Amino acid sequence: MIGTGIKRGTAELAVLSVLKDGPLHGYELARRIEQQTRGALRFTLASLYPLLYRMEKRGWVRGAWQTSGSGRRRRCYRLTSVGKEKLSPIREEWAELFRALRRLTKVSHA
Amino acid sequence: MPDWQELVRRQLAGLALEPRERNEVIEELAAHLDDAFEDLRGRGFTEEDAAERALCEVKDWHDLRCRIQTARRKENIMSNRVRQLWLPALLTLSISMGLLALIQLSGPWPLVVPSSGIPRMTPVATIYIPWLFSLPFVGALGALLSHRAGGSWRAVFSSIVFPVVPYLGLFLVLFPFALTFDRHAGRDIILSAFLIGLANWVLLPGAALLVGGLPVQFHLSRRPSSRCVATH
Numbered sequence: 613m614i615g616t617g618i619k620r621g622t623a624e625l626a627v628l629s630v631l632k633d634g635p636l637h638g639y640e641l642a643r644r645i646e647q648q649t650r651g652a653l654r655f656t657l658a659s660l661y662p663l664l665y666r667m668e669k670r671g672w673v674r675g676a677w678q679t680s681g682s683g684r685r686r687r688c689y690r691l692t693s694v695g696k697e698k699l700s701p702i703r704e705e706w707a708e709l710f711r712a713l714r715r716l717t718k719v720s721h722a
Numbered sequence: 723m724p725d726w727q728e729l730v731r732r733q734l735a736g737l738a739l740e741p742r743e744r745n746e747v748i749e750e751l752a753a754h755l756d757d758a759f760e761d762l763r764g765r766g767f768t769e770e771d772a773a774e775r776a777l778c779e780v781k782d783w784h785d786l787r788c789r790i791q792t793a794r795r796k797e798n799i800m801s802n803r804v805r806q807l808w809l810p811a812l813l814t815l816s817i818s819m820g821l822l823a824l825i826q827l828s829g830p831w832p833l834v835v836p837s838s839g840i841p842r843m844t845p846v847a848t849i850y851i852p853w854l855f856s857l858p859f860v861g862a863l864g865a866l867l868s869h870r871a872g873g874s875w876r877a878v879f880s881s882i883v884f885p886v887v888p889y890l891g892l893f894l895v896l897f898p899f900a901l902t903f904d905r906h907a908g909r910d911i912i913l914s915a916f917l918i919g920l921a922n923w924v925l926l927p928g929a930a931l932l933v934g935g936l937p938v939q940f941h942l943s944r945r946p947s948s949r950c951v952a953t954h
Contacts, residue, residue: 637753637757638750638753638754639753639754639757639758639761640757643761656778656779656780657751657754657755657758657779657780657786658779658780658781658782658785658786658789660754661747661750661751661754661786661790661793662786662789662790662792662793663793665790665793665794666793669793669794684753684756685749685753686753686757687746687749687750687753
């Protein structure tokens with residue numbers, strides 16, 4: 613299980629990576645991240661929305677209300693062009709961090 | 723099924739946002755709880771258990787309210803432009819003016835060029851050497867603050883050179899004014915005074931500011947940011 617501090621750091625990367633595949637509303641986004649990380653990353657309502665609002669303020673994602681066929685209103689988030697530009701350097705930063713940690717702990721691939 | 727909107731509205735009472743924005747937040751969070759509840763019901767949980775588990779999504783409503791307020795209001799209180807440009811720019815201007823005033827009051831004496839044998843009415847340059855040597859640090863500070871606030875290259879550059887902007891403005895206003903209205907001095911004298919003043923108060927200090935500011939900006943823009951780890 614991954615610790616809380618690292619999880620916080622990976623949150624933006626996780627949201628950007630999942631939204632790259634298409635717009636999602638909050639609950640779908642949290643479920644998708646949980647599924648794709650096999651439960652290693654799990655967003656609750658309390659952790660997800662402050663993050664999404666912060667990213668929206670920065671212009672990385674944009675939320676828009678949509679009404680489904682059943683009449684339910686959901687706020688769907690999509691990646692903006694700024695968010696798309698941010699994804700690549702953040703990925704690289706994390707890859708570099710993991711490479712550095714691997715070197716530090718002398719853990720090699722099996 | 724619980725009335726999620728009512729529940730969220732009650733728990734987030736006092737959420738200091740505009741009414742429309744507050745209602746949107748409440749509706750969105752209620753929709754999330756509703757989705758969680760329906761999901762759990764679909765997996766065979768009783769209505770009571772599903773509601774209880776859905777509510778486990780939030781352990782501390784007070785903390786959530788604070789974090790939502792911070793996330794949604796922070797940028798309104800201090801806009802990007804203020805953080806990225808005006809704050810660093812005004813700080814560098816204040817520091818550079820303060821240092822100049824301090825040096826003028828307490829010394830050392832400025833270098834006057836040319837120092838002797840000058841005919842009457844010849845403009846001279848008064849150069850405050852210690853001030854010029856302090857400016858790279860001021861420029862570096864401007865670059866650091868603007869970059870850390872996420873400023874663009876233009877914002878960072880403006881923050882670095884902002885201390886010389888008032889002088890530039892002054893010269894651009896005074897020079898045409900003097901040319902037009904000063905009947906006592908010849909045009910060649912006014913022109914040479916303008917060029918000396920421009921070099922002394924704009925070009926030299928501007929270069930000194932850039933000497934400190936640009937390397938900082940280059941260094942920070944090439945270094946991978948640690949914001950992902952540091953924030954939250």
